[in-house]
Amino acid sequence: MDVSAVLLGLLELCAEADRHLGSITPGLPLSPAADSARSARHALALIATTHPPAFITTIAKEVHRHTALAANAQSQQSIHTSSLARAKGEILRVLEILIEKMPTDVVELLVEVMDIIMYCLEGSLVKKKGLQECFPAICRFYMVSYYERSHRIAVGARHGSVALYDIRTGKCQTIHGHKGPITAVAFAPDGRYLATYSNTDSHLCFWQMNTSLLGSIGMLNSAPQLRCVKTFQVPPVHPGSPGSQNSLRLARLIWTSNRNVILMAHDGKEHRFMV
Numbered sequence: 696m697d698v699s700a701v702l703l704g705l706l707e708l709c710a711e712a713d714r715h716l717g718s719i720t721p722g723l724p725l726s727p728a729a730d731s732a733r734s735a736r737h738a739l740a741l742i743a744t745t746h747p748p749a750f751i752t753t754i755a756k757e758v759h760r761h762t763a764l765a766a767n768a769q770s771q772q773s774i775h776t777s778s779l780a781r782a783k784g785e786i787l788r789v790l791e792i793l794i795e796k797m798p799t800d801v802v803e804l805l806v807e808v809m810d811i812i813m814y815c816l817e818g819s820l821v822k823k824k825g826l827q828e829c830f831p832a833i834c835r836f837y838m839v840s841y842y843e844r845s846h847r848i849a850v851g852a853r854h855g856s857v858a859l860y861d862i863r864t865g866k867c868q869t870i871h872g873h874k875g876p877i878t879a880v881a882f883a884p885d886g887r888y889l890a891t892y893s894n895t896d897s898h899l900c901f902w903q904m905n906t907s908l909l910g911s912i913g914m915l916n917s918a919p920q921l922r923c924v925k926t927f928q929v930p931p932v933h934p935g936s937p938g939s940q941n942s943l944r945l946a947r948l949i950w951t952s953n954r955n956v957i958l959m960a961h962d963g964k965e966h967r968f969m970v
Contacts, residue, residue, distance in 0.1 A: 748803070837880075
C-alpha cells in the first residue's frame with residue numbers, strides 16, 4: 696500500500712472541511728462534499744492514532760519533498776495548490792490529537808513533528824505571536840524551547856542531538872552533544888546560551904549562541920555558530936512510579952538569570968548550575 700497516496704488523498708478530501716462542515720444546517724442531510732470531508736477527517740485521525748510513526752514519517756517525507764520542489768521556480772504554483780499545502784490546518788489538527796492522546800509516540804519523532812509544524816505554520820505569524828500561541832500543544836514537551844527575540848526553536852531528539860530551527864530563514868541546524876535521548880532544553884533569557892540535558896547520559900551541556908549583530912546577519916545565509924562551553928555530570932533522575940509518560944516529565948530546565956539555570960526534577964529536587 697502506498698501510504699503517501701492514501702494520506703494525500705484523504706487530505707485532499709478534507710482540505711476544505713471547515714468550510715463544508717461549518718455551513719451545514721442541523722437536522723438536514725449532509726451534502727456530498729460535507730459527507731466526504733467528515734469521513735476523510737475521521738479516517739485521517741483513525742490512521743494517525745492507529746499508526747503514529749507511519750503518519751508522522753510519511754507526512755514529514757512529503758514536507759521535505761515539497762520543500763525541495765519549492766526551490767524550483769517553475770513548480771511554485773503547483774506547490775501552493777497541492778493537497779499538502781491546502782490541508783495544513785487538518786495536518787495540525789491531527790498532530791494536536793496525537794500529542795494529546797499519544798505523546799510517547801510523538802516524542803520518539805519530535806524533530807520530524809517539528810518539521811511538519813514549521814511547514815504548516817506561517818513563519819511571520821510565529822514571529823509575531825510566538826510558538827506558544829500559534830501551536831501550544833508542542834510546547835508541553837520539555838524537549839522544546841522557543842526564543843522570541845532571535846526566533847529560534849530548539850528541539851531535543853531521542854538519539855541525543857538537538858535540532859535548531861531559525862524561523863526567519865526556515866533553515867535547521869543539528870548539533871550533537873549527548874549519547875542518549877534529550878530530556879530537556881531551554882534558552883537563556885538573553886538568548887546567549889542554550890542548555891541541554893539528557894537523563895540517559897547524565898550530562899547537562901551549555902551551548903554558546905552567536906548573538907552578535909554580525910552573527911545575526913550571518914544567520915540569514917548560514918547556520919549559527921554554536922560551541923559547547925561547559926558540561927556537567929548530573930545524578931540520574933528516576934521516575935517516581937511506573938508509567939509510559941513519566942519519561943516525558945522527568946526534569947525540566949529553568950533559567951533564573953542569564954547565566955544560572957535550575958534542573959528541576961519531577962519530585963521537586965533541584966540542581967543549580969552556572970555558565
